[in-house]
Amino acid sequence: MHKSLRVTLGQHSLAGPRSVNQDFHGAVLPGGSLRVSKGIAVALADGIGSSRVSQVASAAAVRGFLDDYYATSDAWSVRRSAQRVLSATNSWLHAQTMRSNARFDMDSGYVCTFSALILKGRDLHLLHVGDTRIHRLHPHALEQLTEDHRVHVSSVESYLGRALGAAPHVEIDYCSWQAEVGEVYMLSTDGAYAHLDATAVHHALAQGGDDLDEAARLLVAAARAKGGDDDCTVQLLRIDELPSADAAQLQTQREGLAIAPPLAPRARFEGFAVVRELHVSSRSHVHLAVDEATGQQVVLKLPSVDLRDDPDYLDRFVLEEWVARRIDSIHVLKASAIERQRRHLYVAMEYVDGQTLAQWMIDHPRPTLDSVRGIVEQLAKGLQALHGKEMLHQDVRPENVMIDRSGTVKIIDLATAHVAGLAETAREHRALAIEGTLQYTAPEYFVGRGGSARSDLYSLAVIAYRMLSSQLPYGLQVTRVRNSIDVNRLHYVPVRHFRPDLPEWVDAVLQKALHPDPAKRQQAVSEFAYDLRSPGQEFLRLRRSPLIERNPVRFWQCTAVVLGTAVVMLLGLCIAGH
Template sequence: MPSAAPLEVTLGQHSLAGDKGLNQDFHGAVVPTGSALYFKGIAVALADGIGSSPVSQVASAAAVRGFLDDYYATSEAWSVRRAAQRVLGATNAWLHAQNQRGDARFDKDRGYCCTFSALVLKGRELHVLHVGDTRIYRVHAQALEQLTEDHRVHLGADRSYLGRALGATAHVEIDHHCLEAEAGALYLLASDGAYERLDAAAVHAALARWPDDFDAAARSLAETARARGSTDDATVQLLRIDTLPPHEAQPWQAQRAQLRLPPPLAPRMAFEGCTLVRELHASARSQVFLALDHQTGQHLVLKVPSVELREDPDALDRFLLEEWVARRVRSPHVLQAWASERAREHLFVAMAYVEGQTLAQWMTDHPRPDLDSVRGLVAQLAKGLQALHGKEMLHQDLRPENVMVDRSGTVKIIDLGSAHVAGLAEAAPAHQATRIVGSLQYTAPEYFVGGQPTAAADLFALAVLTYQMLSGQLPYGLQVTQLRQPADLKRLRYVPLRHHRPELPAWLDAVLLKALQPEPARRQEAVSEFVHDLHRPGGALLQARALPLVERDPVLFWKVCTVLLGLGTVVLAALRVLGR
C-alpha cells in the first residue's frame, strides 16, 4: 500500500578511520518506499565501538545492521518505541552472550560493546533512540543543540568510563524521546571522534560548499575533524527533513482512492466474485451480508459502508481499518479476515463467517449462568484481547454484540473497526487519540475525562461484560456516561454483584471492583491477572472487607440515616421535656 502523502529527506553520511587504522564506527540508513515508509518511517543509525576492545567493530556493525534489518521486520502495528527497543534488546542480549563465552566476561573493556544512536522519522514525529556517548544534534544557525545525553561517568582528572553501552550487561536501558518533526530541520549524528572537533559554523560551511551533495558535506566534516586534531574514528551523518505528510494522512487513502463505492446491494446479487445470501446486519456505519465465494464454495461476511458514510473520508478510512487489523492478529479468539487475495474493484471488508450467536443472545438464553460458565467465556475473551494487546492494539468497543460464540463454544471478538493501533496513532492527528469510538456503557471512565487509551480500558470493558453476564445489569448503571471532569470519577458508585446474586462468593465483588476502578492505574495490570483472580483470588481479595452500606446500596444508606436522624430528634425532644 503506497504512502498517502510525501515524506522526503536529504541524507548524507561518511566515516574516516582514526590513527589505529581499524574503523570501529559503523553507520547506515534506510529510506523505504510504499507501506514501509508510512508504517515504519526513515531510519538513520550510528554505532561506535569502544576503543579498548579488539572486537568492538563487530559489535557496532551488528548493532546498526541488526537495527536497520530487524526494525523493518517488526509488526506494522507496533509503535516506534516498542519496535526499536525490542530489536535493540535482542541485539544487546546477543552481544552480551558473546562476551560471556570469552575473556570479556572478566574484562568488559575487551568485549563486544558499542554505543548506539538512531533517528527514526515517521509521519510528523521524530524519534530519538540512544545509549552511550555517540550524539545527535539539531543544527541551528549558530549552535548545535544536543538531543542525547552522554552515558559517561566522570571520575575526575580526565578519567571517565561508559555507564551504559550495548553488550555491557544482560539488560540495557535505551533512551527514547519523541519530537515534533519540522520541515527544513537539519540533524547531525556523530561519533566522539567527530563531534569533539565540530561546531555549527563548520556544518554550515560544509553545506554551503556541497548544497546538493550531503555525502560530500559529511565527508568534508569528517575531514575537518581530522584536520582539527582528532585521532579517533570520525563518523558524520546529516539528515534534513524536506517535506512532511499532512496531519490527516492515513495509510489507506491511496487504496480508497483506487476503489469504487459499492452499488446498492441486496440478497441473491453477484458482487466481487460472490453471491450475497442474506443481510446479517445493518447500522449507521455498515451493511453486512452473508456471501458465498464462487471460487472456494465457502461462506464469508461482506461489509460495505452505509450510505451515511460514503461522503465521509475519515469514516471510510476507519471502515477499512477492520480488515487491516484482522490480517495482523492471529488468534482463534479474534475474527479473521477472509483469506482471498483477489483484486478488488469496490470498497468493502471481507471477514470469515462465524456460525453461532452473539454474546448478547447468549445472555438472553442464560439469564443466571453459573460462575464456571462465565469464567470459561471470560478466559477466551481475555486471550483474544491479549493477542490484540501483544500487537499494541486496543479493541475499544468490547460489548455483547461484538462477541460471537460459535457452535463449539469458541468465543471470538468481532468488529475491529474501532481499534486503536499504536503504530498508526503516532501518525494520526492528536485529537483522534482520545475520542470515544465505542459504546458508552462499556467505555472506560478515563475516555470521558480526556485520559489516554491503554490496555486497562479493554480490561474495564471485559469486567463490565463479566458483571453483566452474571447479573444482567451494569456495575455503574449509566453513571459512567455522565462523566465530564476528572473530579467526577470520585462520585462513581459500584453496585455490588451480590446485590443481584447473593449466592455468589463475596470475593468475586472484590475482584470485579478492582478491575472496574475508575482510575486505570488501580486495576489489575493485565487481563491475564484479572482472569487469574477470577479463578484463584489471592489472600488480599479473599480477605477483602465487606463493602460498606453506602457503596452496596446508597439509597438504603441515606434512608437509614434519615430514620436514625429522625429517631435522634425524637429522643432529644423527649429528654428536654423530662428535664423540665
C-alpha cells in the same frame, strides 16, 4: 494532492590510525507503504577502543537494528519496535562477550555506543545509548540532542556508564518531536564532533550543495585537519518534504477503490456470490457470501454510500480488516484469506455461525459463575492478543462478541480499535475519543485522560458484572461523568445485591476491575480473568460488607423500624410526663 516523505542523506567514515574502523553506520530509505508504516531510519555505532572486537559489535548493532526494526509489526509504535530490537541486540552482544575470554575483562568485549533517528510521518524519533551524538543544525549553533553516557572520574579520566553489550540489560534513551521541512540533523562519532561546529557544517553544506555525501566527506576531512586522529564518521539528514497531516497508511490502502453498489441475494461481486443480507445500518451493509473460487463462506461488509465523502469514516472502515490481518488469535475475528486484487472498497471477514453475547445473555438471564468465567477467560485472551500488538479495542460490549456453536468466543467489530503504530502519524498519539458504547466505556475517557489496556479491562469487567446481574455496576452514572469530582462520586453497587448466591469475593474482584482510577485496577485482562477463577488472599480476607452495601432495602427497612420505635418511646415518655 498529498505530499510524501522526502529526505536527502549523506554519510562518510574514515578510519583512524588503526587498520580497522570501529565505527559503523547505515540507513534505510524504503519506498511505498513501508515508508508510511515504518519510516526512514539512520543509525550509527562506535566501538570502544580497548576492544579488538568492538567493530563486530558496531556492525551487528547497526545492521541488526536496520534489519529487525523493519521486520517488527507495523501496529507497534516506533518506540516499542526500536527498543525491543535494541534490547535483543544488547542481549546478543553481552552473550558473545560472556562466551569469550572477554568475560574476564568487559572492556575488551563486544561493546559499542549507538544512536539512531527514525523519521515516520511528520515526527522524528531518537534512540541513544553511549557517547555518539545527534545534533540539530541552527544558523549559529549545533544543538546536541543526545546525552553522553560517560562518567567523569577527573578532568582527564572518564569511562562509559552505558553502552550496548556492556550488561545483560540496557536503558535506551528515547524522545520524539515534530519535524520541520528544511531541518538538517548530524549523527557523528567522537572523532568528528569534538572538532566540528555550526560554521564548519554550514561551510560543508554550501560547498557540497545537494550532494550531502560530499558534505559529510568534507566534514570528516575538516575534523581530521583539526587534529582528530580517531575513527571519524558523519551522517547528514536533511528533511526536504513531509507528508500531509492527513496522509495515513489506511488512506493509501483505500485510494483508488470505488464505493460498492447495493448488493442483493444471488448477486455476483468481486468473485463472491451473495447469499443473504445479515445486517443493514446507516453506516454499513453486511452480507453473507460465498467465495466462488474456494466455496468458503465469508462476511462482506460494505460502507454506506451516504458516508462515501467522510475520510475518517472510510479509514475506520478499512481499519477492521487491517487489524484482523495482524492478530493471530482464535478469540478475535479473522480476516478472509482472499488476496485477489480489488476494485471496490469492502471488508471480507470470517463467518461465525452462532449468536452474539447479547443474545446469550437474554437466553441465560441467571448464568452460573463458572459459565461467566469461561466467557471472560476467552475474551481476555482475545484482548490480550490485541494489547500485545499495542492495540485497544475500545468498544468491548455484548453486541461485539460472538459465540459459535462449539462455544468459542470471538471479539468482532475492530473498526473502533486504537493502533499505536498508526496513531503516531496523528498529532495526538493517545486514545482520547470515546469510540465505544457509553455504558461500557471507562470513566477516564469521559474526563479526557485517554484510554489504555486497563480501559478495555474495565469494559470486560462491566460485561462480567452484567452477565451475572443483568445490571450495570454504576447504573448510568458513568455516562454523566465530566470531571474528576464526578469520577470520585461514582458508587459501585455490589453484584451480590442482585445475586446473593454469589461468593463475597466476587464483588471484591469486580470492584477492583471496575475502579474509577485505572491505576487501581488489575494490571492486565489476564490478571482479572485469573482473579475471577482463583481469587487470592487480597479478596478472600475482606471484612464482611456493611448491610447497606449487601442489601440497601433491608438496611433502610431496619432503620425505619428503629426510628419508628424511638418515636413511639418518646411519645410514651411525653404522655407519661403529663
